[in-house]
Amino acid sequence: MSPTLADLSEAELLKRLARFAPPDQLSDDTAAVPSDRRPLLINTDVAVDGIHFSDATTTPTDVGWRAVAANLSDLAASGAVEIEGITVALVAPGRTSWDWVDGVYQGISAALGQYGGILLGGDCSKGEQRLLSITALGRLGPLRIHRNAARPGDVLVTSGPHGLSRLGLALLQDDPSVRDIDLPSTLRDKAIARHQKPTPRLEEVQQLLACKPEHLPWRAGGTDSSDGLLSAVVGLCNSSGCGAVLRNDQLPVSEGWPEGSPWTDWCLAGGEDFELVLSLPGAWADVWQQYVPKSQRIGQINAEAGVIRWAHNHEQVDTGGFDHFGQP
Amino acid sequence: MSPTLADLSEAELLKRLARFAPPDQLSDDTAAVPSDRRPLLINTDVAVDGIHFSDATTTPTDVGWRAVAANLSDLAASGAVEIEGITVALVAPGRTSWDWVDGVYQGISAALGQYGGILLGGDCSKGEQRLLSITALGRLGPLRIHRNAARPGDVLVTSGPHGLSRLGLALLQDDPSVRDIDLPSTLRDKAIARHQKPTPRLEEVQQLLACKPEHLPWRAGGTDSSDGLLSAVVGLCNSSGCGAVLRNDQLPVSEGWPEGSPWTDWCLAGGEDFELVLSLPGAWADVWQQYVPKSQRIGQINAEAGVIRWAHNHEQVDTGGFDHFGQP
Numbered sequence: 001m002s003p004t005l006a007d008l009s010e011a012e013l014l015k016r017l018a019r020f021a022p023p024d025q026l027s028d029d030t031a032a033v034p035s036d037r038r039p040l041l042i043n044t045d046v047a048v049d050g051i052h053f054s055d056a057t058t059t060p061t062d063v064g065w066r067a068v069a070a071n072l073s074d075l076a077a078s079g080a081v082e083i084e085g086i087t088v089a090l091v092a093p094g095r096t097s098w099d100w101v102d103g104v105y106q107g108i109s110a111a112l113g114q115y116g117g118i119l120l121g122g123d124c125s126k127g128e129q130r131l132l133s134i135t136a137l138g139r140l141g142p143l144r145i146h147r148n149a150a151r152p153g154d155v156l157v158t159s160g161p162h163g164l165s166r167l168g169l170a171l172l173q174d175d176p177s178v179r180d181i182d183l184p185s186t187l188r189d190k191a192i193a194r195h196q197k198p199t200p201r202l203e204e205v206q207q208l209l210a211c212k213p214e215h216l217p218w219r220a221g222g223t224d225s226s227d228g229l230l231s232a233v234v235g236l237c238n239s240s241g242c243g244a245v246l247r248n249d250q251l252p253v254s255e256g257w258p259e260g261s262p263w264t265d266w267c268l269a270g271g272e273d274f275e276l277v278l279s280l281p282g283a284w285a286d287v288w289q290q291y292v293p294k295s296q297r298i299g300q301i302n303a304e305a306g307v308i309r310w311a312h313n314h315e316q317v318d319t320g321g322f323d324h325f326g327q328p
Numbered sequence: 329m330s331p332t333l334a335d336l337s338e339a340e341l342l343k344r345l346a347r348f349a350p351p352d353q354l355s356d357d358t359a360a361v362p363s364d365r366r367p368l369l370i371n372t373d374v375a376v377d378g379i380h381f382s383d384a385t386t387t388p389t390d391v392g393w394r395a396v397a398a399n400l401s402d403l404a405a406s407g408a409v410e411i412e413g414i415t416v417a418l419v420a421p422g423r424t425s426w427d428w429v430d431g432v433y434q435g436i437s438a439a440l441g442q443y444g445g446i447l448l449g450g451d452c453s454k455g456e457q458r459l460l461s462i463t464a465l466g467r468l469g470p471l472r473i474h475r476n477a478a479r480p481g482d483v484l485v486t487s488g489p490h491g492l493s494r495l496g497l498a499l500l501q502d503d504p505s506v507r508d509i510d511l512p513s514t515l516r517d518k519a520i521a522r523h524q525k526p527t528p529r530l531e532e533v534q535q536l537l538a539c540k541p542e543h544l545p546w547r548a549g550g551t552d553s554s555d556g557l558l559s560a561v562v563g564l565c566n567s568s569g570c571g572a573v574l575r576n577d578q579l580p581v582s583e584g585w586p587e588g589s590p591w592t593d594w595c596l597a598g599g600e601d602f603e604l605v606l607s608l609p610g611a612w613a614d615v616w617q618q619y620v621p622k623s624q625r626i627g628q629i630n631a632e633a634g635v636i637r638w639a640h641n642h643e644q645v646d647t648g649g650f651d652h653f654g655q656p
Contacts, residue, residue, distance in 0.1 A: 027567055028475045029402040029551055030369040032468060040368065041358040044415035044463060046453045074357040087372035089417075089461040123461075125374045133417040133451075133461035135372060140360060147356045223357055239355055 005101065005126075006094030013124060016098070020105040021119035031120040033084055033137060040084065041138045043074040049130040057172040060103025061110065062196040063132070068111035070226060071136035072200035073274040077224035079145040079205060080138030083117030087135045091127035104132070115202055141209055143218045150221030150240035150279035154301040157285045159204045159276040160294040161254040162229045163263065166270025168195025177262055184256040191254075198274045205276070207291040213283050221279030221301075228269040232277040233299075233308060234319050240279070243304030247311040252296040268317075333429065333454075334422030341452060344426070348433040349447035359448040361412055361465060368412065369466045371402040377458040385500040388428045390524040391460070392435025398554060399464035400443055400528035401602040405552035407473040407533060408466030411445030415463045419455035432460070443530055469537055471546045478549030478568035478607030482629040485613045487532045487604040488622040489582040490557045491591065494598025496523025505590055512584040519582075526602045533604070535619040541611050549607030549629075556597040560605040561627075561636060562647050568607070571632030575639040580624040596645075 005013065018026045025031060033040065047053055047067040058066065072083060088108065090101065105119075112118060117136070168191035170178045201224070208220070221240055225232040229252070237244050252275075253267050279301050280288065289295045299311065308317040333341065346354045353359065361368065375381055375395040386394065400411060416436065418429065433447075440446060445464070496519035498506045529552070536548070549568055553560040557580070565572050580603075581595050607629050608616065617623045627639065636645040 024476075028406060030371040030406040030408075030466075032406075032472065033368040033370055035363050035365055035367050037363055039363050040361040042361055042415060042448055042463075042465070043358040044417050044449060044451050044461075046417045046419060046451050046455075046461065048419060048453050048455045051454060078356060078358040078360075080358075087370060087463055089372050089374045091374060091376060091459060091461075120370055121372060123372050123374050125376050125459075126379060127374075127376045127459060128457045129455055131419060131453075131455060131459075133372075133374065133419075135370075135415055135463035137370070138358075144360065148352075 002097040002099035004094060005092060005096045005098065008098060016102070017105060017124070020109050025118060026121060033120070039140045041075050041078050041080050041140050042135065043071050044133065044135045045070045045074065046131060046133045057169060058196060060100045061107035064104040064107025065111045065197050067132045067134050068108050068136070069198045069200050069274060071134050072111070072115055072138070072202065073198070073224045073226060075136055075138035076200050076202045076205050077145060077222055077276055079141050079143045080202070081141035081206065081209070082139040083115055084137040084139060085118040085120040086112070086137070087120050088122035089133040090122065090124045092130045093128060094126055096130060115200060143209055143220060145205070145220050145222040145278070147221065147223045147235050148239040149219055150236045150242050150301045152242055152301055152303040153281070154221065154279040155282050155285045155297055156233065156244060156299045156301060157278050157280060157289065157295055157297050158225065158229070158252050159201045159292055160273070161252050161257070161296070162225060162273045162275065163257065163267035163270045164191045164194035164254060165198065165272040166266040167191035168193070181258065187254055187256045194273065198272065200274060201276045204292050208278070208288050211284070211287045211291055213287065216281055216284055220284070223277055225273050225275045225277050226271065228271040229273070229277065230268045230308070230317065230319050236277065236279055237301070237308060238306055241305045243302045243307040243309070244299050245302060245309050245311045246299040246317060249312070250296065250298055252298055330425040330427035332422060333420060333424045333426065336426065344430070345433060345452070348437050353446065354449055361448070367468045369403050369406050369408050369468050370463065371399050372461065372463045373398045373402065374459060374461045385497060386524060388431025389435035389438065392432040393439045393525050395460045395462050396436050396439035396464070397526045397528050397602060399462050400439070400466070400530065401526070401552045401554060403464055403466035404528050404530045404533045405473060405550055405604055407469050407471045408530070409469035409534065409537070410467040411443055412465040412467060413446040413448040414440070414465070415448050416450040417461040418450065418452045420458045421456060422454055424458060443528060471537055471548060473548050473550035473606070475549065475551045475563050475567040477547055478564045478570050478629045480570055480629055480631040481609070482549065482607040483610050483613045483625055484561065484572060484627045484629060485606050485608060485617065485623055485625050486553065486557065486580050487529045487620055488601070489580050489624070490553060490601045490603065491585065491595035491598045492519045492522040492582060493526065493600040494594040495519035496521070509586065515582055515584045522601065526600065528602060529604045532620050536606070536616050539612070539615045539619055541615065544609055544612055548612070551605055553601050553603045553605050554599065556599040557601070557605065558596045558636070558645065558647050564605065564607055565629070565636060566634055569633050570629050571635040571637070572627050572629055573637050573639045574627040574645060577640070578624065578626055580626055
């Protein structure tokens with residue numbers, strides 16, 4: 001049987017966790033990050049039991065993978081070309097089994113193995129609820145993608161379909177809204193995989209850098225869709241002082257995605273798909289889309305500050321967001 | 329009356345928090361940290377309600393100050409000469425009042441104002457228990473102080489007295505062990521101040537750098553005493569493959585500190601005094617002590633790996649530590 005955290009001395013716990021980092025990496029009060037002329041990007045994201053994961057829907061390995069992926073997705077959406085590493089703060093009750101912690105750190109290691117970077121350091125504390133707070137550091141490439149850098153005339157493109165993670169969650173929870181629906185099994189599998197093991201879009205950023213038309217400056221607006229597609233578009237528009245027109249016949253959904261409720265809502269506001277949402281000059285978007293087959297053009301940026309409209313009827317899109325602190 | 333977090337929209341909460349950072353600092357997915365040739369030091373520390381702070385002993389401002397100070401203390405103990413900034417992950421129940429959050433961030437700002445650095449970014453989430461997870465970045469100076477760099481023949485010095493924070497906690501909790509004791513009022517005040525508003529020893533590190541005797545190389549073992557003085561000495565010895573001899577007539581205590589139980593234990597293992605514990609060649613320690621009047625020589629490093637002894641009777645020191653996940 002797995003020991004609980006309360007069974008392990010602090011020294012023993014730290015020894016076990018140190019196996020997930022390079023030799024001697026966790027042997028001091030701090031970690032050193034080598035420096036060169038390129039700025040570092042930094043991002044912090046928390047994942048809380050019952051909100052961002054649960055035993056019913058997320059294996060320990062997936063908890064770790066997802067927490068890293070959420071952070072790296074933010075780094076990608078800012079133009080990171082290299083991941084330096086992460087620090088992990090782990091809070092958990094004493095009754096938590098070591099096996100759960102071990103699984104979480106295996107997921108963390110797997111994600112770092114896939115995308116680069118090391119476990120730089122961290123902290124552990126007892127607490128009533130299991131949670132991870134991860135801070136990720138990445139190296140900026142030649143382009144700082146920024147939420148405030150959309151410009152009227154840009155086209156809005158995304159690196160892939162949306163709603164899959166929300167569908168995956170519904171399937172894992174055996175939600176009534178999906179119980180009697182005849183979905184293609186490939187869509188089901190894709191949705192569950194997306195929910196459990198999302199992909200930060202670091203490669204798609206590399207492609208964006210590689211394909212910039214020479215006559216264009218290094219300027220691109222962008223963010224990731226962690227809080228949902230619409231929330232990403234709203235964030236871009238508000239930060240850039242722009243508006244957007246979205247085409248409801250160009251919603252970025254997967255093959256076989258049903259129409260109507262709740263499917264359109266899940267595409268627009270399901271969240272946690274961790275795709276890039278970019279605002280680019282048309283010529284750059286065109287060539288990027290050739291490299292990223294799942295990318296989709298979803299609309300256009302205009303000068304109507306803070307307003308998102310549907311193209312077909314010019315009505316304003318309802319942009320109510322995910323409420324972090326409200327009642328569930 | 330203060331609104332609760334559940335009353336505030338996410339946008340409103342982020343707007344309020346953004347006031348604690350430079351303009352536009354929190355406007356994107358990530359923050360950029362400028363780069364030069366000096367490595368960055370990174371450190372993460374969590375502060376959990378009921379473990380690291382409580383409404384009974386810690387004002388909201390002190391919660392923020394302490395959380396920053398704990399992080400900066402680790403950076404100091406690694407040789408940081410400049411603080412770049414911090415990210416803050418805040419987890420709290422929806423019923424938490426804005427006033428509490430506001431106070432915490434005021435304490436964070438006050439500490440950054442005092443020691444340098446900015447609020448670089450962060451994250452917020454609902455959770456059952458209030459906690460802060462802070463990651464701090466600092467710039468390394470010419471000396472990497474490291475826990476593994478103590479050498480036999482070094483002297484052990486600390487930047488100041490120990491046990492004060494533990495005494496302050498006991499006084500704030502009206503603990504029976506201090507209720508009927510006649511302590512000098514200056515000692516009481518100092519202890520409470522130390523508990524509520526500890527000082528990261530960044531200045532003392534600057535002095536260490538400034539006073540190195542020319543003939544000595546840039547090598548110093550060190551850590552901070554966040555988990556207690558003995559725990560710091562054990563950490564130094566274990567990481568460096570050395571042992572230590574401590575003189576019980578040279579325990580680093582404040583003027584007026586009583587003898588016996590629990591006073592000696594509080595000095596050795598009270599924790600959260602956030603002093604530097606350094607292992608230095610005698611000549612360097614001598615000159616540093618002239619610059620740091622509260623510093624004290626507490627013993628010597630030797631080659632007896634992993635063993636801490638009392639100088640007067642050569643018995644091994646009992647080094648049981650603070651157990652992070654055990655029952656309280």
